[in-house]
Amino acid sequence: MEQPVHTxxxxxxxxxxxxxxxxxxxxxxxxxxxxxxTYLYQLDIFTPSQxxxxxxxxxxxxxxxxxxxxxxxMLRHEADIRPA
Numbered sequence: 058m059e060q061p062v063h064t065x066x067x068x069x070x071x072x073x074x075x076x077x078x079x080x081x082x083x084x085x086x087x088x089x090x091x092x093x094x095t096y097l098y099q100l101d102i103f104t105p106s107q108x109x110x111x112x113x114x115x116x117x118x119x120x121x122x123x124x125x126x127x128x129x130x131m132l133r134h135e136a137d138i139r140p141a
Contacts, residue, residue: 062120065127072107091132097125 069076074084088102098111114121 063124065124068121068124068128071121072103072110085128085131089132090134091129093133097129097132 063071065081066076066078069081069084074080088100091097091100096112096115098108098115100108103111110121111125113119115125
C-alpha cells in the first residue's frame, strides 16, 4: 500500500492551524464528535477559506483528500487519538 502524499500535520499547516501532534489532538478532542450527515467542510470550526480548500480537495479527489478523510474520521469517532 502506498503512503499518503500528505500528512495530517501537513494538512493542519496548509489550513494555517497549529500542526504539532499535540495541537492536532487538542483540536480533535475539542471539536468531536461531528454530527452524521454533516460534511467536514461545512463545519463552522473552519474559516470560509479553509472550508473552500477542504471542499475543493475532496470534490477533486486531490492528493489532500486521503488525509482530509482521516481528519473527518477522527472527528466522528470517540476514540482517544492523543499521541503516544
